[in-house]
Amino acid sequence: MKILLSNDDGYFAPGIQTVFQSLRENIEFSRLDIMAPERNRSAASNSLTLLEPLRMNLHTNLSDDPRCHVYSVNGTPTDCVHLGMNGGLDYQPDIVLSGINAGANMGDDVLYSGTVAAATEGRFLGKPSIAISLCGDQFFETAANVLLTFLNDLPSLALSKDTIININVPDVPPAELKGIKVTRLGRRHISEPVVKQNDPRGLPIYWIGPAGEAAEAGEGTDFYAVEQGYASITPLKIDLTHYEMMATLQEWERGLAI
Amino acid sequence: MKILLSNDDGYFAPGIQTVFQSLRENIEFSRLDIMAPERNRSAASNSLTLLEPLRMNLHTNLSDDPRCHVYSVNGTPTDCVHLGMNGGLDYQPDIVLSGINAGANMGDDVLYSGTVAAATEGRFLGKPSIAISLCGDQFFETAANVLLTFLNDLPSLALSKDTIININVPDVPPAELKGIKVTRLGRRHISEPVVKQNDPRGLPIYWIGPAGEAAEAGEGTDFYAVEQGYASITPLKIDLTHYEMMATLQEWERGLAI
Amino acid sequence: MKILLSNDDGYFAPGIQTVFQSLRENIEFSRLDIMAPERNRSAASNSLTLLEPLRMNLHTNLSDDPRCHVYSVNGTPTDCVHLGMNGGLDYQPDIVLSGINAGANMGDDVLYSGTVAAATEGRFLGKPSIAISLCGDQFFETAANVLLTFLNDLPSLALSKDTIININVPDVPPAELKGIKVTRLGRRHISEPVVKQNDPRGLPIYWIGPAGEAAEAGEGTDFYAVEQGYASITPLKIDLTHYEMMATLQEWERGLAI
């Protein structure tokens, strides 16, 4: 198996280094390369860098295994995976993994998440790509274990090619994890207001406020599973057309045509 | 009506200035404010700026109408709309408009588009937000006309609150537009390979390549409508859960539970 | 005369637009082009953009005089002047002007100033380059007047080719300016401490604090002249060798050689 590993916290973050070690020790692979942002690019969503060129920087002091290279890239998570799949690497990966993010990516968060975006960019591979997030920043090994379990069973699962897997793991020691739940995305309320301050020069500045509280977090959602102590696995699909509204609009369209 | 207008090409781009003028002359409003990036942020997707504060810069030389302010923001399109809706403006907008983008946003493009992302950020308003793109950079007035038509009829349309409207208009003179078609998103093939070059210092650089050719562009898609000379209107919805795959995964989950 | 005009506050800032108008109305020129940053790049010093390409964006809505073009550039003040002098324009400017900056650039400030850096980049032209700053942000026309006076007399002054002129003007109405003083740079104390805060997510952030108080601001300095109500004109030179210390070090070098 040839694996491309990315994230949005940067190539040197504890989460990606934990999963990199875990994979090297526990699974069979012919290539396992990190291609990740040179710095924290949280909330990068699916943004692509079109106006500037990308550069790949190989860090030989982070791996001396010829099957495992660590590259930092001066771009977004999506840039990293795009570059890796479209010519930056000398092979085509079989799977894209993204994470382990330090912090949850649930409900409406996935729209903004760079972690999920990196996995999404792998959707043309013909095999599920996987984003994995820890709902905190302590027990990355718990998340790494969940990923190993899922990767082990993945070949036996008949998932469609356009599936993206989003995993969120409670920040508890491995022994305290209650299990795994398959979930749908919950929803959040609108965000908290922006935080207005003055900078030290007296000029007004605005910080994006915290995400909204969960608006739909009942049983079956990712929010609920994690709240109950389970790892949440949500299958995602990129199909943004609002089919239900097409009929309403088509009626309007027919009116226009007259 | 109170309108928040944004885009991803920057507050000073011809497309947004065209629609700003068109709206001022043709519709009734009590507020119509531009809050848009200070520079080109194409392909920004839904990225949010969390690690740095935002600043709003009022450009009094671009409007002296007290109902119309032009602000540039040192952030992404999503930041602009988020800021406008969550405390940056002294009122809550009724609708968010984004555009007119110089260039199409169809099929898989919408995932990466900053123009569509700005509209998406307005989805909590309880009224459809609208992204509008010109498939070129010449006849912005054609796109402005389509927007006026749609805005005029919008109150009579029973669209659900979670609808986002994505409009793409062929780059032809107004008289040559064939009409309007309601469409679903088409799909693209994987992108062209990255373009590898050396910079003047001899170091390798990589440019994200052109988007892939249309893979699904048959009748009913946005690609097809524009190709035939029609403006395309696609209703969008943010619901990324892959419901079909949940059953497959739940079976696996039950196996785990044993 | 062919003039290249830049600044560090951005191509659309009131200061540069004021001097642009003033020059167009009051002096003879065959070319007068703005090439300035697309956004605020204060404190950019002499930084150059080497890892990314520059882009020039022509703003036809800011001038329709074929002798006067307004370009924004996605780079630093130094990038702008470098680009203008080394191939970006279709002619070689005779003089580089930078400003009018909103805020003083005196004493140790000049080391960090993007305004002064833009002028410095013109030092190979064989004619003095000029940086001009207003010690405030109200009366830009006062600064514009001082510049006109100096430009008018410049041909009669036997200034050496490596001279850079740094002008600072009190923020008073034109009639209240007391006159012009030739000065040397004063000096500042070390800066105020960084301002430590927590961002809304509770993470520590640090803001560069205010510049230090004037440590050497006696008669003859730029600080003193402005304090007394005069415009300050300081000739600058880029020669950073510390000749006095060479002897001390050469003695040490001879000891090494033994």
Place this chain on the structure above:
Amino acid sequence: MKILLSNDDGYFAPGIQTVFQSLRENIEFSRLDIMAPERNRSAASNSLTLLEPLRMNLHTNLSDDPRCHVYSVNGTPTDCVHLGMNGGLDYQPDIVLSGINAGANMGDDVLYSGTVAAATEGRFLGKPSIAISLCGDQFFETAANVLLTFLNDLPSLALSKDTIININVPDVPPAELKGIKVTRLGRRHISEPVVKQNDPRGLPIYWIGPAGEAAEAGEGTDFYAVEQGYASITPLKIDLTHYEMMATLQEWERGLAI
């Protein structure tokens, strides 16, 4: 001794890591902390980040010695040293070292150099700050040795408090270095023209061209010493006033006063 070590190539670059190890093994110190940019900031000059806050990121995996911390900072080299000296560290450093840069910083280069700027920012410490550059990217240990020699003798040298030391070392194995020469800065010709290209979307882009050839590189200059195989040590001073031109301008000023 308490040492603050910075650079402009980034906290993880081979040059700074080489000198970090060399200092830890060879000199006595109570504190030796790296505070360096999170990514390559070459040609940053003395630029300061005023509009955004700085963040310090401690990398515990790069040192477990309680006297030695490695921080990356989301800013310029000048930001790093400013932050370290003005509140970011819990002590006041005795000396600032910057490097080892991968590439020479000689003649006019020092004006643009982030490496030299980091040392310059230490000029208020009351003790010389030192910038060190390797004229290549192979033999960093040669440069580290020169630095050790200089640091060893520094206490016995009667250098004035405003001295900044700029060291450039030929990229040769330690045994091939011919010695050390005290030098003055040479000068370069104006740069090569910008390199104009089209990006893959057909839009024009411009790259800053190579630095100009040496215009003044005779005996006694830094260019000459390195060319002859010697390490070059140039004392620098920040005093930009052009005293020779003050008389010329004062005569003009007297004419104005009449």
